Amino acid sequence: MGNDTVKIGLLGLGTVGGGVAEILAGNGDEIKKRLGHRLQLAGALVRDIGKQRDGSIDKDILTTEPSDILENPDIDIVVEVMGSIETAYEYIIRAFKNKKSVVTANKDLVAAHGKELFEAAEKANVDLFFEGSVAGGIPIIRPLKECLSGNRIQEVMGIINGTTNYILTKMTYEGREFQQALDEAQKRGYAEADPTADVEGHDAARKIAILASIAFNSRVAYDDVYMEGITKINSHDIQYARELGCVVKLLGIAKETDGEVEVRVHPCLISKEHPLASVKDEYNAIFVKGDAVGKTMFYGKGAGGFPTASAVVGDIISAARNLSLGTTGRIGCTCYDNKRIRGIQEVATKYYLRLNVKDRPGVLASIAGVFGNSNVSLESVIQKRMKGEMAEIVLVTHEVQESNLRDALSIIEGLSVVGDVGNVIRVEGSD
């Protein structure tokens, strides 16, 4: 690095990379006053140099050759915003070997190879920052790792997928069914043509795995996360949730109890009084409970070029500060524990159950009897008359272990008076 200038190499110049370039250009003078050094965009790896781009980007810094960034001795900090897993991993390892600090916004990569990346960064004594990889622009990684580092974190619970929150907001406030809301989300660019990763919870699972790893100081991988998506939620569930004083949200949830960790992504009913309940549209929020701080929440845009670039530039400034002070590698991997991950069968929550039953006397009694025998106690019951001789019953249980609930449900599904189980949704955030 020069006396006055820290040189940045971008891997990727898409939505986020373009946002980073634009912030460095537009807010460069302010950043120099804050940091004491100018951040100069000195190279950008792209697929196609000839592609039409924003006029503020100097064509001379574009390259299709990774080594122009990774092995360039002039470049101090490499910013990986290209996406993908294996290629990005290879490039970052090469950057570390060349003693470059790295900033990434790639959650798939951090969720898949976080451990190896942190070890490699530590070995090279450089920084690896990844604030942009979870919840876009919302400051959450640094607050967890630094501001709340005096706490034992007990719970992290977040709306960490904007697509599904947009869909559920449309279903809740505009009466849409799932498919209609998904169509709208796709039209507005909030959902991909193939929406699987969002609506089935895979994206949220990668994020909650990263958050859980930091919160509980123990590696949690994507494969450790129990997942259910929102495709089965319908307007009946939304309406019953409202009657119960709740809204339906897709949450990433991680809790530590007795030294063990549970981590899951699924739709939830949460009370309208809970701070997460009012997080609407494509916004994200992460609710954190610590033993000293109590309940906190971090809210903002969880995706998009500029919000994510905001997090990336914050990380670049931190990395540049460490470079200039000669103290890269200040905070390495914080996963010093190896806590057991609980299976979903061991998890205890409240449940919302929607059952289609024959509308005749004694049905509720026989269902309640099965629950009683399985140690599932009921908190509330809503009964709705439906077409023909079928009725819809909604039950909310007290807290019960999942295995007990499943046992009870398998018996109930076999009852002659029960048509089918319409939906089972966990209820969270009531404490």
Place this chain on the structure above:
Amino acid sequence: MGNDTVKIGLLGLGTVGGGVAEILAGNGDEIKKRLGHRLQLAGALVRDIGKQRDGSIDKDILTTEPSDILENPDIDIVVEVMGSIETAYEYIIRAFKNKKSVVTANKDLVAAHGKELFEAAEKANVDLFFEGSVAGGIPIIRPLKECLSGNRIQEVMGIINGTTNYILTKMTYEGREFQQALDEAQKRGYAEADPTADVEGHDAARKIAILASIAFNSRVAYDDVYMEGITKINSHDIQYARELGCVVKLLGIAKETDGEVEVRVHPCLISKEHPLASVKDEYNAIFVKGDAVGKTMFYGKGAGGFPTASAVVGDIISAARNLSLGTTGRIGCTCYDNKRIRGIQEVATKYYLRLNVKDRPGVLASIAGVFGNSNVSLESVIQKRMKGEMAEIVLVTHEVQESNLRDALSIIEGLSVVGDVGNVIRVEGSD
């Protein structure tokens, strides 16, 4: 500092100091794993050594002699949680002279002497951290200074006084009048016997001055803040706010426009859809708008021993990390600009106006005429019949400069059909 241990000296062992001691004792092993060093409480300045205290505190470390902490070569970090301004200032300056980093949770001190303290810390090349001085446990100083440091911050708007938020919550959701709600707050320990500093906005003003200084990189002092309290808010205002789709909150507001800063504390109507609207009881939240990140919000407990101690311990850990790496003084004072502060007359907002008028034809027309002549345009009007021949009219203006509104109001107060102006409340957060 020893090889393995960083020694902490507390100035004050009240609610926050006691919380810090308890966290260091209870979470000491976890903190050691995160930091690499044990944080040892090595001294605590108290008024009365004989006072009954929590059993976990070693009596041998208590002292009534400031120099046992400030001039003690064994102590690495001084934690000022004693309150007061001048004595705390003197002690911190002495700590700096002895090359000790300082953590403080004293907003009065930071608001009054922030500039001198940062200069002294910079000169001594030690750290001064103050996360606990604003909004208790909520991470906000570090997110602003680091995570969002790529942004130009445009607006900071916060519920930063728990007492008034508790009172307004009781008025909004339980139909209390101000005095009843204040009585309850006092009974529950949320309000002081003399509630002036809270209900008149002085406490919030000190906090928004600190936040504005950081957000806009320009010193904003307590005296720069325009203040109005909540004592004039009554149940009519709460009810009309509801009809307008709003709630009433006491907000600290700081905005930068065209290189100039406005900073104020007063009650506001904000839309129920705004993220701040659902912040209830004694909780605090700070809404931040940046040019890259967009809208973000930070929520949690803004006061209390453990939440504030959470922030203090986070700062101690950062200071200890810097000590161990030999990089104290990484981020000094960030007030490198000197932006003009706008007077309240120059500020433009929407206004809610409640007027008591004679209930006769043409009244509204004559009032509307005055507003029209003063370039105040109206967004909505609610009219309520009242006792006798008086009626209550509620108007909401479009955005208008305060000086224009005041001109119009002084004419309206002189109209023979107008009894008096019941209340004037600004409307915020509608963009």
